[in-house]
Amino acid sequence: MSNINIDDTIKSASKILITSHINPDGDTLGSMCALYNGIKENFKKQADMFIASKVPYTYRDLPFVNLSKREFDKSLVYDVVISVDVAAKDRMGEAVELFDKARCRINIDHHKTNHGYGDINIIDSAASSAGMILFKYFREHNWNISKDTAECLYISILTDTGGFKYENTTAETLKIAGELITLGVNPNKIYKSVYETKTKDNVMFQAGAVSRAKFCNNDKIAYITIYKKDLEGYQSTEDFTEGLVEKLRTIDSVDAAFLVKEIDSKTSKVSMRSKELDVAEICAQFGGGGHTYAAGCVIKSSVNTSVKKILNLIKERV
Ligand SMILES: [Mn+2]
Secondary structure: OOOOOOHHHHHOOOOEEEEOOOOOOHHHHHHHHHHHHHHHHHHOOOOEEEOOOOOOHHHOOOOOHHHOEOOOOOOOOOOEEEEEOOOOHHHHOOHHHHHHHOOEEEEEEOOOOOOOOOOEEEEOOOOOOHHHHHHHHHHHOOOOOOHHHHHHHHHHHHHHOOOOOOOOOOHHHHHHHHHHHHOOOOHHHHHHHHHOOOOHHHHHHHHHHHHOOEEEOOOOEEEEEEOHHHHOOOOOOOOOOOOHHHHHHOOOOOOEEEEEEEEEOOEEEEEEEEOOOOHHHHHHOOOOEEEOOEEEEEEOOOHHHHHHHHHHHHOOOO
């Protein structure tokens, strides 16, 4: 990783776009905003930022995230487009058109299923988060890391390690988090903003969803289905399901947990979590991907059929 240099590419570019992935999480948004501000402060350049949907409520306090845009003129040609935390090109949503046309395409990611779709690829599947890759890059190339940039990186690392809890939390992860605190990050303030503040609607919706969970294989498998009608009557429901599938996984007997959400009558969005099962591999069979114990995919079938397809694949394995 250390021999890859994107500084010259950034220096010679006048139009730069940074793109996050669809259904954005803290890592993709934190990395995007850290890179945005890093480029601004170190190279005096103003990059554009693409976000596929509204900023999730959880990340409302992330510095610079409100400067990101959902719509772009498709005729634009960027000198450089940089994707952060984007496992596969189709996870960019509409930004993929701008990515494909760019003079130079840079792919910065930590998903093990990332095949290196950029002209320049900075991929480290051992890194806890894309934010950690960026931090190491910034340090190795002597970028100044301001307090705001540090806060963005901290949110990346915090959220992709589940609050420094997942098995990707290493001594290095915590060392970097410590360095970010030295740079001015207030961990308590960020923890409260990200994890301890939810809307009443969200908490009540999640309670209802958990109470509808179904179990099979001696409670080794747990799942929740969410239909569009379940979200009716609630406001701004974009990140309503966040944390729900992890909650199912906390049940002692459960190895594999998944959530199937209706997009339309023929399309379902799936999130899977596990303790031992390789869910990245399961999701890859539907064209998705992710990490060993946390992955996702979109299945072109109804919620019911999608549940059956998944159960067929995992019932023998847990
Ligand atoms: Mn990530």
